[in-house]
Amino acid sequence: MVPRLPEEAFIALLRSVYRNARHCNRARLTPRTPRLSALGCRTLRQYASTGAGDGDDDGGAARRGNTRTKEIAVLGGGITGLTTAHYLARYAPDAHVTLYEARDKLGGWIDAVRVPAGNGRDGEVLLQRGPRMLRSGSSSNRYDDLVLYDVIASLNLQNAMRHPSGPSDSRYLFYPDHLVKLPSGEPTLGGVLEAARSFLREPLWDGCLGAALSFRRKNDVSGLTVISDKFAALQNARRNGNDDYMLERLERRLARDESVAAFLGRVLDDERPVRNIVSGMLHGIYGGDAHRLSAKHTVLDRLWYQFASPRPRGQVWMPRKDWFLLYELMDGVGAVSANADEIVRLAERALGWKLLAFDDGLVTLVRALVEDLERQGNVTVKCGEPVTSVTKGDGCVLIKTPKTGDQPAKYDHVISTLFSKHLAKIAQPANSLPSLAETHAVTIMVVNLWYPGQDLLASNHGFGYLVPTATPNNDEGALGVLFDSDLTTDPARSPPGTKLTVMLGGHHWDGYRYFPNGDTGIAMAMSVVRKHLGIEPGTTANEVHARARLCRDCLPQHFVGHRARMAAAHDELRAAFGGRLSVAGPSYTAIGVAPAMRAGWEAATRVARPRSATLWFANAHKEPDAEWRAWCVSTLLEGEGEAEGGKQREEELAGHTGLEEFAVYEAAAMMPVWKKDLYFRTWTRPERRFTDSEGRWIEREQEQDDEEEEEEEQEPETDGDQKVRVGKKSFRVQPPGSGNVLHKDST
Ligand SMILES: Cc1cc2nc3c(=O)[nH]c(=O)nc-3n(C[C@H](O)[C@H](O)[C@H](O)COP(=O)(O)OP(=O)(O)OC[C@H]3O[C@@H](n4cnc5c(N)ncnc54)[C@H](O)[C@@H]3O)c2cc1C
Secondary structure, three states: OOOOOOHHHHHHHHHHHHHHOOOOOHHHOOOOOHHHHOOOOHHHHHHOOOOOOOOOHHHHHHHHHHOOOEEEEEEOOEHHHHHHHHHHHHHOOOEEEEEEOOOOOOEOOOOEEEEEOHHHOOOEEEEEOOOOOEEOOOOOOOOHHHHHHHHHHHOOOHHHEEOOOHHHHOEEEEOOOOEEEOOOOOOOHHHHHHHHHHHHHOHHHOOHHHHHHHHHHHOOOOHHHHHHHHHHHHHHHHHHOOOOHHHHHHHHHHOOOOEHHHHHHHHHOOOHHHHHHHHHHHHHHHOOOOOOEEHHHOOOHHHHHHHHOOOOOOEEEEEHHHHHHHHHHHHOOHHHHOOHHHHHHHHHHHHHOOEEEEOOOOHHHHHHHHHHHHHOOOEEEEOOOOOOEEEEOOOOEEEEOOOOOOOOEEEOEEEEOOOHHHHHHHEEOOOOOHHHHOOEEEEEEEEEEEEEOOOOOOOOOOOEEEOOOOOOOOOOOEEEEEEHHHHOOOHHHOOOEEEEEEEEEHHHHOOOOOOOOHHHHHHHHHHHHHHHHOOOEOOOEOOOEEEEEEEEEEEEEOEOOHHHHHHHHHHHHHHHHOOOEEEOOOOOOOOOHHHHHHHHHHHHHHHHOHHHHHOOOEOOOOOOOHHHHHHHHHHHHHHHHHHOOOHHHHHHHHOOOOOHHHHEOHHHHEEEEEHHHOOOOOOOOHHHOOEOOOOOEOOOHHHHHHHHHHHHHHOOOOOOOEEEEEOOEEEEEOOOOOOOEOEOOOO
8 A cells, every 4th residue: 555666666667657648848837846756746836737827828817707706605714714715716716706704803713802001001911712723834744834834825924923932842731749850851861861760750640651661562564564454365365365455454454443441452462651741732622532532533643543454563544635735735836835845944943943833823823814805806794694504505605694685695615614402403494413413512601810010920930721521620611821931932021920811611611501700710729729729819819900801612523433423414414405514613623723724625626626626635545556546637637627617516516515535435535655755844855855954945956856857768558557767677567547446335
């Protein structure tokens, strides 16, 4: 299943595909910036054109003349909805986009206020009541961060980006009655000694030694194990005469589902590390319960897939659609890769940082997105207009709001970014989306506390701490406390003092019918910081500014069975809306601002560049080698032809639900790759880096292009099997064929 041909073979193959393809001629090759060529995907740039906004001025304009303007609605003005509208405006300039937001304010959970300090004499304090930090993605097997950088580049926010460091690297867990500092991962002598001392003294680490040994034993996958495993499977397949045996076997392994607690309990042979440590981590990200959250839908996904179907050291499972995301943003046509250079710069710069923030918090991003949408001629933003019903009409979707009265607005396609349970409530006829109605989200009370003038953290500076399930006496249901005054990116504008954010509730409040009000929340938060940090209001601190916000149903929970529920929801959406209503956001895919933005990119791509989106899972039983990639390119080419006249596009526009990834075989949605071959990661091999440690471009294009030209000259042009020469070796490659999406159910 692993790409076996070197990248150069892929380049050579694509070039031969390019020469043979009916839509191509040499003149279409445009000069590229030197950096992009290092990705080795030059031809994809020309071929990824699948619809409006691809920059083919003549053909596109002619096509636009024949068809009426597509009306697209986006429900929800949180970060997912704003990003969706942003990409629709860029990728589908011939469509009109209407964004509906129930509140008077855009941004959803992203929210912050500046309050005067010292009656205004000491400036203002920024109180963030929702998300505030993003992970840089430098150690991820997904490329959500590239969408973030693309948006940042589009909005010209590069100079507003900050990378908090220093004290923010120190993180703690509260167990059983004090803060325990977590090892920083820095390979310094001091760091190692500190970690050893903590390990010997703190009950937090009980069971971790045995767990580490068990993990090592079970994760010991040598290349030999994988080869013998494959050999046994092949023998079996031959015996049974079953071509799909390998795929089915892989699917059986990957399609399993289990909770984080069950998975780690099995791998570590001890429950204590989950109760003492991992549950705290899950509280910080999901506010969720380790016994209910599905392991493969949390940040432990990479580990889960590795244990489900082990790969040799150095390989990692990656979603196939991330391959497309990378290549589209780097080398897609026109608007799609307009920011490629800037994305490369930002992604390479982020390698040195774990976190990303803005001086005014994430509202900076929201503000810039909104201002940009206001400038677009093809976008209308309707704030304070909650959507009350969504119904399938005749070749359209009908939307009602308090302002539409009996005359619902008609749309060719609707993208919902609402919490899935809320969408299920407004979808008509009632109960048409039962699988989405089942979704659960936790409620969190966010309390900002500001103690002016004093440093009350004394010896415990850092990012903050989390409270694991095993911590006793947690009557308030504390999930964690952030040390905001240490996370500030703009110390000059921050008056001196201690700023904390206390998070309460999450799964501790599951089943509650009534939640604490603001005053009770503040009292509970103060009780937490008194017990945990010794901060006594009135004695240690003379004055406290406090604000509470109850975030109802704010973090959707992907419980065990999430994938199966979403697959059912895919069918229900198709049955109820004929594929004219698609969904995006953390109710379905990963939680967090960057994943939400990526979901927005995908949602817009499905509608504006449907041919491209169709490929994410197409022919996915094939190994992701050069042949598979070449097939993708040829399919994109076919798409160009079919799209002419607009008919194909109209059908495709209607055909997506946003949940396709749950409806195909899981083995078809994932692929193993060599970690060192992934771009923009801390482990990327030097040949795949674009900038040096000083941030300067590495220029190696000339040499590479010369080699490519040489190879091209030597290649025979044939219509059948193609011979690809790389260095002294030559490879025989099948011409691109056709293939179908592997659906579990043929609906
Ligand atoms: C307290 C908290 C802290 C967090 N911290 C972080 C963090 O540090 N880093 C990180 O990456 N992520 C964090 N997250 C997660 C992140 O905030 C979310 O994943 C992300 O903001 C979700 O955005 P969204 O647009 O999908 O949903 P939302 O923000 O919920 O947006 C949905 C929008 O739809 C609107 N709406 C609802 N019903 C209707 C209707 N009927 N008609 C029209 N509009 C409607 C809502 O008003 C809302 O504006 C945090 C979340 C919370 C709650």
